[in-house]
Amino acid sequence: MPMRHIISVLLENESGALSRVSGLFSARGYNIESLTVAPTEDASMSRMTIVTRGSEDVIEQIVKQLNKLIEVVKVVDLNEGSHLERELMLVKVKAQGESREELKRMSDIFRGRIIDVADSTYTIELTGNGAKLDAFLEALDTSVILETVRTGACGIGRGERILKV
Amino acid sequence: MELTGAEITVRCLQEEGVEFAFGYPGGAVLYIYDEIFKQNKVKHVLVRHEQAAVHAADGYARATGRVGVALVTSGPGATNAVTGIATAYMDSIPLVIISGQVPTAAIGLDAFQEVDMVGITRPCVKHNFLVKDVRDLASTIKKAFHIASTGRPGPVVVDIPKDITTHKTKFDYPKTVSLRSYNPVTKGHPMQIKKAVKMLLSAKRPFVYSGGGVILSEASAQLAKLVKLLGVPCTSTLMGLGGYPETDRLHLGMLGMHGTYEANMAMQHCDVLLAVGARFDDRVIGNTEHFSQEKRQIIHIDIDPSSIAKRVKVDVPIVGDVGQVLDELIKQLQASKDKGDQTALKTWWTQIELWRSKNCLNYDRSSKIIKPQFVIEKLYEVTKGDAYVTSDVGQHQMWAAQYYKFDKPRRWINSGGLGTMGFGLPAAMGVKMAFPKANVACVTGEASIQMCIQELSTCKQYHLPIKVITLNNRYMGMVRQWQQFFHGNRYSESYMDALPDFVKLAEAYGHVGMRIEKPSDVEDALKEAFKLKDQLVFMDFLTDQTENVFPMVPGGKGLSEMILAEEL
Ligand SMILES: Cc1cc2nc3c(=O)[nH]c(=O)nc-3n(C[C@H](O)[C@H](O)[C@H](O)COP(=O)(O)OP(=O)(O)OC[C@H]3O[C@@H](n4cnc5c(N)ncnc54)[C@H](O)[C@@H]3O)c2cc1C
Ligand SMILES: Cc1ncc(C[n+]2csc(CCOP(=O)(O)OP(=O)(O)O)c2C)c(N)n1
Ligand SMILES: [Mg+2]
Numbered sequence: 108m109p110m111r112h113i114i115s116v117l118l119e120n121e122s123g124a125l126s127r128v129s130g131l132f133s134a135r136g137y138n139i140e141s142l143t144v145a146p147t148e149d150a151s152m153s154r155m156t157i158v159t160r161g162s163e164d165v166i167e168q169i170v171k172q173l174n175k176l177i178e179v180v181k182v183v184d185l186n187e188g189s190h191l192e193r194e195l196m197l198v199k200v201k202a203q204g205e206s207r208e209e210l211k212r213m214s215d216i217f218r219g220r221i222i223d224v225a226d227s228t229y230t231i232e233l234t235g236n237g238a239k240l241d242a243f244l245e246a247l248d249t250s251v252i253l254e255t256v257r258t259g260a261c262g263i264g265r266g267e268r269i270l271k272v
Numbered sequence: 273m274e275l276t277g278a279e280i281t282v283r284c285l286q287e288e289g290v291e292f293a294f295g296y297p298g299g300a301v302l303y304i305y306d307e308i309f310k311q312n313k314v315k316h317v318l319v320r321h322e323q324a325a326v327h328a329a330d331g332y333a334r335a336t337g338r339v340g341v342a343l344v345t346s347g348p349g350a351t352n353a354v355t356g357i358a359t360a361y362m363d364s365i366p367l368v369i370i371s372g373q374v375p376t377a378a379i380g381l382d383a384f385q386e387v388d389m390v391g392i393t394r395p396c397v398k399h400n401f402l403v404k405d406v407r408d409l410a411s412t413i414k415k416a417f418h419i420a421s422t423g424r425p426g427p428v429v430v431d432i433p434k435d436i437t438t439h440k441t442k443f444d445y446p447k448t449v450s451l452r453s454y455n456p457v458t459k460g461h462p463m464q465i466k467k468a469v470k471m472l473l474s475a476k477r478p479f480v481y482s483g484g485g486v487i488l489s490e491a492s493a494q495l496a497k498l499v500k501l502l503g504v505p506c507t508s509t510l511m512g513l514g515g516y517p518e519t520d521r522l523h524l525g526m527l528g529m530h531g532t533y534e535a536n537m538a539m540q541h542c543d544v545l546l547a548v549g550a551r552f553d554d555r556v557i558g559n560t561e562h563f564s565q566e567k568r569q570i571i572h573i574d575i576d577p578s579s580i581a582k583r584v585k586v587d588v589p590i591v592g593d594v595g596q597v598l599d600e601l602i603k604q605l606q607a608s609k610d611k612g613d614q615t616a617l618k619t620w621w622t623q624i625e626l627w628r629s630k631n632c633l634n635y636d637r638s639s640k641i642i643k644p645q646f647v648i649e650k651l652y653e654v655t656k657g658d659a660y661v662t663s664d665v666g667q668h669q670m671w672a673a674q675y676y677k678f679d680k681p682r683r684w685i686n687s688g689g690l691g692t693m694g695f696g697l698p699a700a701m702g703v704k705m706a707f708p709k710a711n712v713a714c715v716t717g718e719a720s721i722q723m724c725i726q727e728l729s730t731c732k733q734y735h736l737p738i739k740v741i742t743l744n745n746r747y748m749g750m751v752r753q754w755q756q757f758f759h760g761n762r763y764s765e766s767y768m769d770a771l772p773d774f775v776k777l778a779e780a781y782g783h784v785g786m787r788i789e790k791p792s793d794v795e796d797a798l799k800e801a802f803k804l805k806d807q808l809v810f811m812d813f814l815t816d817q818t819e820n821v822f823p824m825v826p827g828g829k830g831l832s833e834m835i836l837a838e839e840l
Pocket of ligand 3: 744749
């Protein structure tokens with residue numbers, strides 16, 4: 108069964124490193140649900156979080172193939188232990204008349220924040236795991252959603268589990 | 273003193289002890305060529321097509337174990353090199369390819385002869401670099417050689433923009449490289465090796481399956497020691513031929529799609545399989561489901577973790593260098609009091625000899641038409657089994673693999689993973705440059721040879737007396753064979769029409785040409801050709817057009833479901 112896995116990768120912060128990873132996934136037919144990348148506190152290194160799906164065999168190959176890339180320093184399949192996952196979403200909604208109150212309440216329930224207010228719209232910021240963000244969108248009436256943008260998940264191990272060189 | 277990027281490039285090659293750079297000039301590399309001109313340590317070999325430059329560097333690397341070097345210009349020079357690079361990549365051959373690039377400021381502007389070389393080659397190199405600052409040039413080239421030649425070897429491209437070759441900096445060639453993100457494991461895990469020893473000693477039907485990794489690791493001595501110590505049967509992949517002496521009784525010949533009956537049966541029916549530097553390719557194990565129907569335990573030694581458990585499940589994975597792991601394995605085996613189940617081994621050998629007695633490589637030796645197998649057998653005899661044999665791709669490649677018995681590593685040089693027609697002749701040039709005194713034969717087909725035939729000119733210029741053995745069946749024989757078996761005898765576009773007169777063609781290039789039409793002339797012609805020590809001889813053997821390669825495991829079938837010659 109293809110399971111959802113979150114894979115964290117530390118890689119050299121060099122131009123081209125990202126395309127090696129994305130090229131690997133397309134060339135070998137691996138699935139990517141999301142991929143995020145940004146520099147770490149050590150500016151010479153970036154950290155990437157990849158959400159993918161695959162059988163145990165496929166995930167094992169993904170981890171091995173990532174490790175094989177010369178610029179990849181470390182790879183961890185976060186699913187091997189307990190971990191946290193967060194994603195940021197911005198949603199612009201139609202907010203007019205009485206629905207303004209309703210949307211404000213809804214945003215509060217999901218611990219969102221309204222970060223931009225205009226005459227007829229709100230922009231709501233929401234963080235959480237993917238399921239929570241999905242749930243928020245489902246809770247809204249589709250006709251009020253004007254635009255959404257999501258960062259893709261980033262993940263980190265719980266407690267003492269640390270990914271560092 | 274400061275040197276220009278071009279000077280630095282050539283100095284780096286000198287520092288690496290590079291003997292030959294195979295290449296072709298052009299605008300983006302003019303400054304580098306200027307520096308090549310001013311020195312004579314690195315000999316430049318001017319090919320006639322960049323694909324051949326890379327194949328020649330590749331042939332040199334396969335024959336010597338050293339890093340092969342090619343030098344090409346930007347744009348079309350670079351794209352022409354890609355087939356060669358992919359060929360080396362699939363067979364894990366260490367190469368450094370230096371390509372010119374348009375000046376830094378022009379990159380991305382669709383400049384004249386601009387192509388994104390780093391982007392184009394990304395999926396078929398071990399690694400590649402675009403040099404953006406002359407101060408990084410020397411260390412980048414050092415890294416390129418290091419990455420190409422260590423761990424699982426492979427080609428590395430260094431793309432150098434033209435302006436970088438004129439910028440100046442202090443030259444300081446680093447003695448060592450350390451890359452925090454690249455540290456291949458070479459020593460096998462002791463616990464895993466211990467498990468392997470136990471498993472081997474408990475085997476009733478042990479089998480050793482060895483591949484290109486044995487050659488790449490220079491571990492044929494250790495492999496022979498291990499196999500002889502255990503007294504077990506062994507086989508080699510197409511890439512592993514010569515890793516174990518083929519004339520030894522313990523060797524069952526090549527396995528796989530065109531492997532011997534005995535090797536394939538042993539592979540299918542063994543109970544403990546020791547895989548050594550081999551990657552369970554689809555041309556080797558056939559249908560994986562069929563392969564897994566027989567229960568066997570697998571020990572897999574490979575330096576690349578991603579080769580392990582990629583296509584089949586493995587019981588004892590050992591990540592490490594073949595040579596180092598086998599040393600340890602042998603040590604532990606010698607120390608063990610347990611000598612394994614000798615009675616079971618005897619029974620296993622009885623079974624194997626029964627399979628072997630099928631004599632699956634037999635063919636019609638009384639034929640009035642030249643049989644291709646016969647040519648290879650005679651080639652083997654005439655060269656006393658001691659030639660370097662390169663090949664192209666097709667039936668002739670399989671016959672060369674089956675009928676030339678390689679007793680030494682690095683003697684059999686062919687494109688296995690990519691199966692690149694056009695490889696044979698330029699690869700032979702690389703081999704001949706490395707070993708001018710050795711006999712070098714290029715076994716080819718009338719279709720394959722035409723893919724890089726222009727290199728006959730290079731052979732003339734550099735006095736490379738290669739013997740070109742063309743098994744001319746007037747067909748793309750391998751394609752025709754598949755069409756005969758799987759496409760109802762519809763020989764769609766596989767007939768080689770309008771062939772040139774190869775004898776005249778060879779002569780036009782300044783070489784000797786021979787056409788051989790009768791079986792009785794084969795041996796004498798070969799003897800005569802090899803006597804012509806200073807001449808390239810192009811031998812055009814008119815062979816049986818209908819001959820097929822057997823045994824054959826049809827695509828999608830299991831290893832033991834071979835078609836044998838006698839069954840047709
Ligand atoms: C027309 C045609 C027909 C073919 N038919 C057959 C056939 O019948 N039989 C056959 O065998 N092949 C056949 N092939 C070739 C086939 O496609 C593969 O190229 C070949 O089987 C692969 O050989 P290998 O497993 O030895 O791997 P290689 O490609 O040689 O790979 C070597 C392995 O060793 C590892 N390695 C490298 N260095 C080391 C080291 N120092 N220590 C440890 N491990 C190391 C690598 O990581 C890799 O996994 C055919 C090809 C063509 C073109
Ligand atoms: C560059 C390239 N194109 C196409 C093929 C597909 N192919 C494999 S074998 C073959 C025929 C080779 O014919 P020939 O060189 O005459 O050898 P034969 O099989 O007749 O011995 C072809 C077209 C290939 N391997 N490489
Ligand atoms: Mg042919």
